[in-house]
Amino acid sequence: MITGFATDQPFDHLKLYGDFLERETDSTGTVVLHHGRVKRPGKQVPDFVDVELKALTKDTDERLAGIAREAEQRFGLNQVLVVHRLGTIHASDSVLLAIVSGKTRDRCFAACSWIVDEVKKEEFIELIENP
Numbered sequence: 001m002i003t004g005f006a007t008d009q010p011f012d013h014l015k016l017y018g019d020f021l022e023r024e025t026d027s028t029g030t031v032v033l034h035h036g037r038v039k040r041p042g043k044q045v046p047d048f049v050d051v052e053l054k055a056l057t058k059d060t061d062e063r064l065a066g067i068a069r070e071a072e073q074r075f076g077l078n079q080v081l082v083v084h085r086l087g088t089i090h091a092s093d094s095v096l097l098a099i100v101s102g103k104t105r106d107r108c109f110a111a112c113s114w115i116v117d118e119v120k121k122e123e124f125i126e127l128i129e130n131p
Contacts (some may be wrong), residue, residue: 004064004082006055006125011083013097019030020081020099028078028101031049032108033114036096038089053086053095057124060086067118075111077102082115084125 015037021031042048045062052068057063068080098115102108119125 002068002080004062004068006060006084006086011094013094014094016083016097017099020079023079023100029103030105030108031101032112034098034112038091038095040091042129045129045131048131050088050090050130052088052128052130054126054128056126057085060124060128063124071111071115075107077111084119085110
């Protein structure tokens, strides 16, 4: 499975990881997971009240899925899942989940890092820290 999507609801990262593992085959040697959470202090507002994650385009799901597909092709992966929260969330809440699987750890670590960097460019999801 190669997919990505945004949600305005909290997501269960452990359930998503468990579902991901159930789809694995014996061709996978490594699974790498990035579980991004909202941290304090913030980037612009050190002691923010909450964070708003706003879609800047109408095709957010398609863009996240596109990043997943590009990672699969670039790094030769077996599976890719990218999930991003939208809406108002608080410190320590889950904001981004990226899970990749492949034959070797080098390609999986590189792919997961690349996915996070692509999403954090904030080209289609904006992060606003509310004072």
